[in-house]
Amino acid sequence: AQSVTQLGSHVSVSEGALVLLRCNYSSSVPPYLFWYVQYPNQGLQLLLKYTSAATLVKGINGFEAEFKKSETSFHLTKPSAHMSDAAEYFCAVSVSRGSTLGRLYFGRGTQLTVWP
Amino acid sequence: GAGVSQTPSNKVTEKGKYVELRCDPISGHTALYWYRQSLGQGPEFLIYFQGTGAADDSGLPNDRFFAVRPEGSVSTLKIQRTERGDSAVYLCASSLAPSVTDTQYFGPGTRLTVL
Numbered sequence: 001a002q003s004v005t006q007l008g009s010h011v012s013v014s015e016g017a018l019v020l021l022r023c024n025y026s027s028s029v030p031p032y033l034f035w036y037v038q039y040p041n042q043g044l045q046l047l048l049k050y051t052s053a054a055t056l057v058k059g060i061n062g063f064e065a066e067f068k069k070s071e072t073s074f075h076l077t078k079p080s081a082h083m084s085d086a087a088e089y090f091c092a093v094s095v096s097r098g099s100t101l102g103r104l105y106f107g108r109g110t111q112l113t114v115w116p
Numbered sequence: 117g118a119g120v121s122q123t124p125s126n127k128v129t130e131k132g133k134y135v136e137l138r139c140d141p142i143s144g145h146t147a148l149y150w151y152r153q154s155l156g157q158g159p160e161f162l163i164y165f166q167g168t169g170a171a172d173d174s175g176l177p178n179d180r181f182f183a184v185r186p187e188g189s190v191s192t193l194k195i196q197r198t199e200r201g202d203s204a205v206y207l208c209a210s211s212l213a214p215s216v217t218d219t220q221y222f223g224p225g226t227r228l229t230v231l
Contacts, residue, residue: 004158009156032216036222041224043221043223044159044222049217051216090158090159095216100161100164101215101216102215102216102218106158106159106160108156
């Protein structure tokens with residue numbers, strides 16, 4: 001079975017500070033990992049995804065994440081937070097066999113607040 | 117181009133009533149997914165369509181929930197005899213093909229409130 005744990009339901013940072021949102025996964029087969037962002041009253045938008053190529057994945061808006069198999073982690077980072085980054089972030093896992101292709105298993109989300 | 121759209125954006129109903137939630141996927145996308153997001157939770161899978169057929173409905177919570185996609189495009193999620201516990205945001209997503217690497221594009225959701 002697949003699952004995702006996001007550590008910290010709320011993260012607050014100052015504008016210009018490092019953003020670090022934590023995600024750990026559990027999967028019995030090689031995982032594919034995703035980060036989605038949800039702005040108020042908008043749909044989920046894909047930030048980046050790991051699909052077994054490079055372990056360091058760069059996404060939109062300056063975000064990146066590193067897949068670490070030994071730690072079963074896929075933490076999301078951004079060197080310098082911007083006010084517009086305030087949103088809810090979801091980590092998700094999918095697998096290529098043993099489950100519906102493309103079915104996403106989401107974490108509970110992390111609300112990011114950016115202080116001026 | 118147009119993204120995934122969902123109607124209505126908000127639906128308030130009374131316990132025991134029947135509701136239908138509609139999803140218009142991106143044109144040409146063959147895979148369509150429904151998820152449900154309860155307050156404080158991440159989205160949870162409900163059902164997946166490949167074309168017109170429901171290829172996986174294992175996420176539907178019980179037989180009060182049903183979904184169709186008769187022409188392989190628009191999908192309708194139907195909930196009979198609604199209960200207060202059904203209150204949530206219902207999300208629809210589509211992708212070009214059923215693949216772990218194809219991006220799923222999400223609609224803005226329908227917020228269902230059962231009084």
